[in-house]
Amino acid sequence: MKKIKCKFNINGNHKDLLIYEEKPLIYVIRDDYNLKGTKLGCGLEQCGSCAVIIDGEKKLSCNILAKDCVSSKITTIEGLSSNDNLNKVQDSFKKYNAAQCGYCTSGIIISLSALFNKNSKPSKKDILKSLEGQLCRCGSHSAVFKAIENLMKSN
Amino acid sequence: MKNNFLETGPSIKKHNKLTDWFLLDEDNKIKINSGKIDIGQHISSTLALICSKNTGVKYEQIEVNKLNTKFSPNEGKTASSLSASHSGTAIKAASIELKNQFFQYVLSKFDCKLDDIDFENGVAKKNESNEGISYWDFAKTEIYKNIVIKDIIEFDKYSINQNDNNQSIELKTIHKIVTGEYIFVHDLCFDNMLHARLIRPPNYYSRFIDIDKKILDKISKLDISFFVQGSFIAILSKDEFLVSKFLDIIKNSIKWKSTRNLSNKDTFTSIDQNEKDSLLVKDGGEAVFERIPVLKNFDGNSNYRSKTITFNRPYLMHGSIGPSAACAIFENNKYNIYTHSQGIYDLKSTLSKALVTSEENINLKYSPGSGCYGHNGADDVAFEAAFIAKSFPNKHILLKWTREDEHCWEPYGSASINKLTSTIDKKGEIIYWSHEVFSDTCMTRPSVSELYNFVSYKLLNDDFIKRKSTPKTAPHMGIHRNLDPIYNFKEKRLVKNLVHDLPLRTSALRTLGAFANVTALESFLDEMAQLANIDPFDFRLNHLDDKRGRDVLLDLRGQMSLDKEKQGCFRGIGFSRYKNLAAYCAVGIELSVTDDVEIDLLKAWISIDAGEVAYNDGIRFQAEGGLIQASSWCLYEEVKYDTHEIISKDWSNYKIIGFDNIPEIKTSVINRVGYPYLGVGEVVAGPTGGAISNALCNALGQRIKTMPYTKDNIMKELLN
Numbered sequence: 001m002k003k004i005k006c007k008f009n010i011n012g013n014h015k016d017l018l019i020y021e022e023k024p025l026i027y028v029i030r031d032d033y034n035l036k037g038t039k040l041g042c043g044l045e046q047c048g049s050c051a052v053i054i055d056g057e058k059k060l061s062c063n064i065l066a067k068d069c070v071s072s073k074i075t076t077i078e079g080l081s082s083n084d085n086l087n088k089v090q091d092s093f094k095k096y097n098a099a100q101c102g103y104c105t106s107g108i109i110i111s112l113s114a115l116f117n118k119n120s121k122p123s124k125k126d127i128l129k130s131l132e133g134q135l136c137r138c139g140s141h142s143a144v145f146k147a148i149e150n151l152m153k154s155n
Numbered sequence: 156m157k158n159n160f161l162e163t164g165p166s167i168k169k170h171n172k173l174t175d176w177f178l179l180d181e182d183n184k185i186k187i188n189s190g191k192i193d194i195g196q197h198i199s200s201t202l203a204l205i206c207s208k209n210t211g212v213k214y215e216q217i218e219v220n221k222l223n224t225k226f227s228p229n230e231g232k233t234a235s236s237l238s239a240s241h242s243g244t245a246i247k248a249a250s251i252e253l254k255n256q257f258f259q260y261v262l263s264k265f266d267c268k269l270d271d272i273d274f275e276n277g278v279a280k281k282n283e284s285n286e287g288i289s290y291w292d293f294a295k296t297e298i299y300k301n302i303v304i305k306d307i308i309e310f311d312k313y314s315i316n317q318n319d320n321n322q323s324i325e326l327k328t329i330h331k332i333v334t335g336e337y338i339f340v341h342d343l344c345f346d347n348m349l350h351a352r353l354i355r356p357p358n359y360y361s362r363f364i365d366i367d368k369k370i371l372d373k374i375s376k377l378d379i380s381f382f383v384q385g386s387f388i389a390i391l392s393k394d395e396f397l398v399s400k401f402l403d404i405i406k407n408s409i410k411w412k413s414t415r416n417l418s419n420k421d422t423f424t425s426i427d428q429n430e431k432d433s434l435l436v437k438d439g440g441e442a443v444f445e446r447i448p449v450l451k452n453f454d455g456n457s458n459y460r461s462k463t464i465t466f467n468r469p470y471l472m473h474g475s476i477g478p479s480a481a482c483a484i485f486e487n488n489k490y491n492i493y494t495h496s497q498g499i500y501d502l503k504s505t506l507s508k509a510l511v512t513s514e515e516n517i518n519l520k521y522s523p524g525s526g527c528y529g530h531n532g533a534d535d536v537a538f539e540a541a542f543i544a545k546s547f548p549n550k551h552i553l554l555k556w557t558r559e560d561e562h563c564w565e566p567y568g569s570a571s572i573n574k575l576t577s578t579i580d581k582k583g584e585i586i587y588w589s590h591e592v593f594s595d596t597c598m599t600r601p602s603v604s605e606l607y608n609f610v611s612y613k614l615l616n617d618d619f620i621k622r623k624s625t626p627k628t629a630p631h632m633g634i635h636r637n638l639d640p641i642y643n644f645k646e647k648r649l650v651k652n653l654v655h656d657l658p659l660r661t662s663a664l665r666t667l668g669a670f671a672n673v674t675a676l677e678s679f680l681d682e683m684a685q686l687a688n689i690d691p692f693d694f695r696l697n698h699l700d701d702k703r704g705r706d707v708l709l710d711l712r713g714q715m716s717l718d719k720e721k722q723g724c725f726r727g728i729g730f731s732r733y734k735n736l737a738a739y740c741a742v743g744i745e746l747s748v749t750d751d752v753e754i755d756l757l758k759a760w761i762s763i764d765a766g767e768v769a770y771n772d773g774i775r776f777q778a779e780g781g782l783i784q785a786s787s788w789c790l791y792e793e794v795k796y797d798t799h800e801i802i803s804k805d806w807s808n809y810k811i812i813g814f815d816n817i818p819e820i821k822t823s824v825i826n827r828v829g830y831p832y833l834g835v836g837e838v839v840a841g842p843t844g845g846a847i848s849n850a851l852c853n854a855l856g857q858r859i860k861t862m863p864y865t866k867d868n869i870m871k872e873l874l875n
Binding site: 001020022023024027030031034035036037038039040041042043044046047049076077078080081084086090093094097099100101102103104105106109128131132133134135136137138139140141142143144145 | 193194195196197325326328329330332333334335336337338339341342344377394395396397399400473474475476477478523524525526527528555557558772776779780781782783784805806807811812813814815817820
């Protein structure tokens, strides 16, 4: 088990870390940066709870190696807002109370934020594509769609 | 509830001091102590809203403390759709009592009449005076400290300036959820904390034999601890990545010996053939050991027409998105445990027995987990974390199940077979109704007398015995929940069969037996309506006397009639009253079936009566969430296994509904002002099952009797 030096940029916070070569990004986010909003759901890239934005694209952080993200700009759920200024997706989710237990919510917000950052008027197909692989077990889907509908109206 | 009096309910009977429920130690804040936990149903927001409405204090100024066995009232489990009816009623009673006693105190202090008082946001002032007394002043008095809430209280004794029932609230948890600051048990972090993972055997009946010593040498160099007792194995490290990384490597270096197979037969053959206890279910839903009447046969009588049908439901999993987790520390001979168990007080006494210590040495704190839909792995993992913690004193142990642990080791919702026979007369009236259900137990929560219901208690003791469950007999308990129909059928034959020696671990999953029973009942009602050539709505209404039940059906019919049915789309309905004593719900579904035999859910309508509405959106969220989860059960879900192990180890082998098949849902909530609060977490599932089954039958022209309604299952039945 070899350790290597890596430089990360997560939510604009730069850190030099000595990490195991095989360490997935999620453990750097959760343990080395202490950002707990990114959730470990399956560790198999199947549920979407661990979604983050890497260089503008939604990626699942549970299997991606941290060492492969050293030159990337990584944004987690905590990085979407600053000083309680929520981004539009968060704001709409808050307005529509679009969560039940909330475990899957940060992954869903990340997916939609990545989409809306690139396209302020996405089609229904685009939205469903961005939510592909985002699992929710409580059934918050209908509230999420209401939040998205509101978001589309305000854009 | 009668006139202006409120029956304060079972929680107040156990904890009747106002100070059990409220803490007013900080000006302008009411802190609520509840014995229920937020498991996705937003009970803390509902309780704060109830408190706001009945104390006149703003919602924003009301907080709800997380359950802690040091100070929270014991309200039993957060289960069975009782959060609002138990804790909601208790908080309503406590709020009213606070207000009543406060005004009595204020009027006496000011020596004036109620009309002379201005009241706003917890402060009472004498008209045209600056002199005021607040709830928080009152809370410092001996009178407040000794208030006892009676079984029945007057509820609008001082109804001045009450907050109107503003329903546009921000959920108490939502800001932290959307910003990623909401802390789940998985996120806890303490100095010197050890992360733990379990090494599970291949199945329930495997005994630990040996481990490759070279692996132990290797991991000890990385400061990974290996813990084994019996066949219970864990690894621990300060670095979560390391325990995660070495999990499979260690697993592959262990020798196990299987003591028996899971099963050599498929699920439904086992249910059909295995030994069973058969009980008669009486009017009112109680199961009794009485002679089961022979199934009546009306063949040959031209006045009657009969039909028989059999439905199959596979094993279902809770499938929380975040696997079960717990954090425990053992120090100074005491345990402190963070848990997301539904039954924290029950867990405390059970842990006391399992850990061989007194209850005083155990403190449990609720820490949120991922969505909870019944008895999942939360109790197991709390026991496991505490057990491990004893061997690593003075350190917090954060134990997380893996996805595979969760998929393979949680107690599933039982598979079942429902056999129904019914007869109608010439008028289309049901004169005979037989419904037999065959299933495994839905009740294996650990208890002081059933420690072996902790899955790891068995592994620790190398106990591979498969125990026989005892049939539960109370009305609507477990397998026979909602077996007794709410309809006025003339003659009923209801039988509960508890089947033994079935292959998989089972316990309480949302609705227990009600989902299968109501789905079967409501599907078969459509079959009988068709036989009678009567519209399904009319057929149900013809057999239903209960006014509130009729109202939700009529409301649903009205809602559905507003949306025109499109060509190629098919509708079905379902109805139920949960346990025949809780909330009422009718569901309509519109779907289409693609050329590739996939079901597209297009529209859904819900009509629901849950008594007085405490929080309209809370009811809507629960109802719609219940519909979506039940739709997933119907369309996709089945736990697969072979003779040796569970095959459904992750989401690739256990599909659940995604965002791409969510119908447009319209929910109508009927507000019954003055009626008791009724929970809604479970009532929607059964009617949804019925509605989907009926819509699918209308689409295909044939009843599909085996869930899930996958292409394979549908084609098998269509080609048969």
